[in-house]
Amino acid sequence: MKILSVIMTLLFLSNSPFVLDFRQSGNTQDWYVLCDSVMGGVSTARASQNENSIQIKGDVSLENNGGFASFRSPYSDFALGEFTHVKIKYRSTGMRMGFTLNWNREFWLPYFKYVLPITDGEWETAEILLNDFKTYRLEQVQSDKINPARLNDIIRFGFITSEKRAGSFEFEIQEITFY
Numbered sequence: 001m002k003i004l005s006v007i008m009t010l011l012f013l014s015n016s017p018f019v020l021d022f023r024q025s026g027n028t029q030d031w032y033v034l035c036d037s038v039m040g041g042v043s044t045a046r047a048s049q050n051e052n053s054i055q056i057k058g059d060v061s062l063e064n065n066g067g068f069a070s071f072r073s074p075y076s077d078f079a080l081g082e083f084t085h086v087k088i089k090y091r092s093t094g095m096r097m098g099f100t101l102n103w104n105r106e107f108w109l110p111y112f113k114y115v116l117p118i119t120d121g122e123w124e125t126a127e128i129l130l131n132d133f134k135t136y137r138l139e140q141v142q143s144d145k146i147n148p149a150r151l152n153d154i155i156r157f158g159f160i161t162s163e164k165r166a167g168s169f170e171f172e173i174q175e176i177t178f179y
Contacts, residue, residue: 041066
């Protein structure tokens with residue numbers, strides 16, 4: 001009976017969720033905004049920390065071959081292979097945002113992305129199977145499937161505007177939970 005108790009405890013601990021908390025007391029204060037200005041574009045965005053979330057507001061411009069604004073984590077090692085789902089609590093207006101999982105540092109190499117719908121400013125909790133992400137390269141779908149083995153190689157998370165059009169957007173994120 002004691003062995004069964006130890007096994008159950010180990011199983012419970014190995015399946016603990018991985019949480020990214022965007023509240024003021026959370027673990028994501030080192031995320032940053034990156035826009036197309038790094039390659040000559042003129043889109044703008046700004047992140048503001050609230051008590052319960054981080055809000056990103058911006059304007060996407062297509063001038064000078066621009067067209068994106070993003071909010072990204074710093075590089076680290078995020079082995080996600082044990083998880084099958086992700087839950088994202090957010091609200092948005094103006095543009096759809098894609099949640100990205102990168103395993104490469106170079107922007108032109110493939111990554112996984114799931115496009116979140118606009119919520120018209122209402123809080124939503126999206127529960128997504130990791131297998132529902134698609135493989136992208138330079139914002140173009142490369143495959144409707146992901147390679148699950150790559151989930152152990154994730155080095156960065158991010159959100160990126162997912163419409164190649166000019167306009168304003170607001171995106172507010174409270175929590176991401178992998179389980």
